[in-house]
Amino acid sequence: MADYQTHEHDVLVIGAGGAGLRAAIEAAAGGASVGLVCKSLLGKAHTVMAEGGVAASLANVDDRDNWKVHFADTMRGGQYMNNWRMAELHAKEAPDRVRELEAWGALFDRTADGRILQRNFGGHKYPRLAHVGDRTGLEMIRTLQDHGVHQGIDVHMEVTVVTLLKDGDRVAGAFGYDRERGRFRLFRAKAIVLATGGIGRAFRITSNSWEYTGDGQSLAYHAGAELKDMEFVQFHPTGMVWPPSVRGILVTEGVRGEGGILVNSEGKRFMFDDIPENYRSQTADTPEEGWRYVQGDKDARRPPELLTRDHVARCIMREVREGRGSPHGGVFLDIAWIKEKLPNAAEVIRKKLPSMYHQFKQLADIDITTTPMEVGPTTHYAMGGVNVDGDTQMSSVPGLFAAGEVAAGLHGANRLGGNSLSDLLVFGQRAGHHAAVWAASHSAGTVDRAEVDQWATRTLEPFERGASAEAPYQVQHDLQDSMQDLVGIVRTESDMQTALERIAQLRVRAGRTGTGGNREYNPGWHTALDLDNLLTVSEAITRSALERKESRGGHFRDDYPSKDDAFASFNILVRKGADGAMQLERRPIPQMTAELATIIEENR
């Protein structure tokens, strides 16, 4: 029998980013005993990297803002693929969730009258993002972490969950290992909240860290839960492109929010060339109007650089493909130009965008107060994920909840910047609450010891195959190349068919990977174990993208370049079939309530 340590909790939260921490705090407040596991050290999750801000219609800067406008903006940005109930709850509850952070010690930048300052961001009609310079995520995760550690939560740092365990239909626990010593851990829980984040590591160029291997999506899928909208992957328009070692690292949209413009190699500001019909009435006609907008003129409309991310990313791709790119295959993002408008421009840039200033100075030897940056698209965010109930965040598996980037629904086909941090707070809180309620009304399930033993054996297989077997890093790299080249920003039927073949071959190779060394902090072993998750989400993305024969939001098909109304009425769901094969379903989007439909009409 396998040797493992057992922990028992009412609620187990897997993931300690914004969503997981917020869920754990709420579940503890609801009287549940809570365990919180994360792959990294506490406070290092992806949320720490978020830069631009958290979206909430506080209306501190523009009093015309309210939840209805935020709701309509989120739905428009998501091309109406969103779970409208989630978009409604999110818009209504985000302001309270942000104010609550302040009560826990967060310090946002201020307005002149001492309230929380808000900034402009792509797709948001009014200045809506509460922020702290360009390190909002750090402020948020640190606030939640420092508050959370005093709420009696058991934190298990550097522990990776490899499988969920079920008792019949319901979830009963999770099994994993600690990275430090490689010892096994069994968690028994009445309810589990997945808050594991995204999938960016399936692609070569990404703003995401090693952690983003799609674990939560894959754990849920194998436990029988539905995944939704997996074809909608966000490619952020502005990642660093040079030097090669930093390719993909994010350049915050805040640069454009503060007046940064996109320019091609001919010196032309190309974003004015192609403005989508549904955004025309909200977009500036001239550079002058755009500048007035970023300076806070309420009568001005936003510059085209602040159109939604999917659109800006494709415009950049077009410039590069048509030979008007920058020397290293991107375009120029210029914030230095604002010196024409502001006498103290350099100071303003360093104050508003300190970590961008630092990042370019240190990693690329570029001073952004004098020199344009080179930028290009980078894999950033998964709109799709675990399909959940909008109110409770429970998945189709009883007792299994999901919140944050791992869950689907709020963002539809394309996420607006700033709507993720607010998503984490709103739905982290909801998931934590409902998980605690669930745990209070259900007894613990039974964990099958034989199944645990099987998992223990399986987890150790890479050691048996040893260092001379297939190298896990090589399989991961080959998968990233395939996804980047074949299922990236521009997709076609034949490329994606090839991708499916490659994924099948890589699955065989993944089963042959081995590692040397021992179980103590062994990244080779960890990488081998992550491969199944990466392959599962890659297959789900590819199959869903093949099924959606149109272009919408983050999903662009070269062979079907337009939006097609026939595809507007359903989401694509993915589930594990009884035979173990991936099954797809086109599920109609439920009819929106009349009240919400009216709000959308009023905000056209």
Added chain:
Amino acid sequence: MQQETQATFRIWRGDASGGGFADYPTTVSEGMVVLDAVHQIQAEQANDLAVRWNCKAGKCGSCSAEINGKPRLMCMTRLNELDMSQPVTVEPMKAFPLVRDLVTDVSWNYRVKQGIKPFKPREPDAPDGTWRIAQSDVDRVQEFRKCIECYLCQDVCHVLRDHQKHDEFIGPRYLVYAAALEMHPLDTEDRIPELRQAHGIGYCNITKCCTAVCPEHITITDNAIIPLKERVVDDAFDPVGKLVKIFSRRHT
């Protein structure tokens, strides 16, 4: 377009029971940082080489190590700042117990933080439960709140590194944390007695080594530790002044 050259990385390998440096020759190119080289070696020559990292952009504070003897973030150390004609040494931090290779057990830091009294805000200023805070008051503590918890300052501080006073001194990182709370415009808690006793602020003899290594350029000694030391002294000699201070902090 890319300049490729050969370089050698002398990386510490081993665990608590012992170990030593191993040399890894590898090809490096323009713009690489130390973490890139370590990853390349991990992928090509040493799959089990233990290293922590997350953001690769100096934002998470995971990849702390000692590079050519200096405490630094591996992801923010460009190779072109180093003398590449010599082997580049990369070793784990010294102030914490070793786990394996470049990874140390930093859990002590989490325990220390847990022992510092948490944030306690004054009553809200407005009927809707919100506060009014001037940007200038935010700016004063913003510097401390930039901390990415890389623990490089803890690593370099002689009180911890050489004298191993982990039980009696919280170290520069947590003096910064205490300063952030004490100078938070809304906070009403009093942490001064603990700072003097359990937190051991008296151990700091203002060598400023911590400030020198902070990747966030926090002026740890001058802006956080010295003002805290002043408060500790005031407090010890002036109990009445302390009451006035708490009173005025509550009502501004």
